Amino acid sequence: MTQSHGASGQTHPKASSGGAKGAKVPVGTRVVIDEAGLASLFSVLVKVGYQPIGPKVRDDAVVYEEISSPSDLPIGWSDEQEGGTYRLVPGTKGAMFEYLVGPTSWKKYLFPPKQKLFAADRKGNGFKIEENKEDVPAYAFIGVRSCELQAIKIQDKVFGFDREDAHDKGIFSDPGYVARRSKALIVAVNCSRAGKTCFCSSMGGDPHVREGQGFDLSLTELSPDGKHEFVVEVGSDRGGLILDLLPHRAAQGADMEAVQAQAKKARGQMGRKMVPKVKDLLQRNLRHERWDEVAERCLSCANCTMVCPTCFCTTVEETTDLTGDHAERWRYWDSCFSVDFSYIHGGAIRRENRARYRQWMTHKLANWHDQFGSSGCVGCGRCITWCPVGIDITKEAKVISESDGVMSQKMD
Ligand code: SF4
Ligand code: SF4
Secondary structure (H helix, E strand, C coil): CCCEECCCCCEEHHHHCCCCCCCCCCCCCEEEEEHHHHHHHHHHHHHCCCEEEEEEEECCEEEEEECCCHHHCCCCEEEEEECCEEEEEECCCCCCCCCCCCCCCCHHHHCCCEEEEEEEEEECCEEEEEECCCCCCCEEEEEECHHHHHHHHHHHHHCCCCCCCHHHHCCCCCHHHHHHHHHCEEEEECCCCCCCCCCHHHHCCCCCCCCCCCCCEEEEEECCCCCCEEEEEECCHHHHHHHCCCCCEECCHHHHHHHHHHHHHHHHCCCCCCCCCHHHHHHCCCCECHHHHHHHHCCCCCHHHHHCCCCCCEEEEEEECCCCCEEEEEEEECCCCCHHHHEECCEECCCCHHHHHHHHHHHHHHHHHHHHCCCCCCCCCHHHHCCCCCCCHHHHHHHHHHCCCCECCCCC
């Protein structure tokens, strides 16, 4: 059995165990596959041991779940998104990837919402601790957008992925995340359009993926209602091995012109924009009066943190059985919008809505830079779309920038 290396440089033996016998297609190669080629991609991924995860329609939204063939994709569906609004609408006939990001993100697979950490069983005068040893599946994520690749990179840093020196340097490294991420194969899909809540361009991103963003293969869907084809770019050795097993033709100049035209169109459709230099802006406006105004609208429902592909806050809970002989510790997603999240001895330190909203927004856009060396926001727009009262992080930043230094009389 040979071994192959993913976009992350991680080794994953399964990737080549299905018989990637041909020559590896070099990184950077661009080819074209048709619908039959896309169906082959699914078959090959399953054959070499991956569990495909991708977009499908459920409960009137496009969500990421287990899928097994292109027929599971949201064929012919598009969406309309605005602050507090999401609607599936009929799109271009036959289009498989015309939808934009929905309420789920890949983090639910790499960083599950609920996870057992360990169990403890009474033994003599003490306890025997059993670490949670889960069987980590090898996911193949199909349809990862450019902003989502960026979000995965951000969580890689948070969870200490790709840091072999993490333990020696005392850097936190989450073994479950690292195991799942190491095995995951990423098939990116370029956005054919941008939505009204998208603002990746002003966060340093782009609707089309770029070299070095960490994908194994990327797809650009062309002419779904005509000659339905996909331009495929190889992003890693592992992607090259898989592509070699698919029927394909070399990409021509006209194919690449169509890709460029699509990228240009999507860039022009970007619905929102983040103000420049937002880190400094927010850090010098911690007592701006806008925090009071937004607090009156914010429901503290935590939707924005649940849908955000980079938010990573958790809580832990212990449970015991009735005899007290068996206990388990579980980790759950939590949110800085819950009062309990900031509970320390004596009570919660962020009791008011404005303190919680300010914590979230300033962490995302400002303090994240100090902590992790980048913004914690990729401009996917999910927090705007899925906020029930339509609070818009770009608008809040803009209002503060237009009244920079207008201080609230209230003290925290
Ligand atoms: S803060 Fe909002 S726009 Fe930014 S990454 Fe999170 S959900 Fe997306
Ligand atoms: S900003 Fe919106 S989504 Fe976030 S907690 Fe407040 S009401 Fe909920």
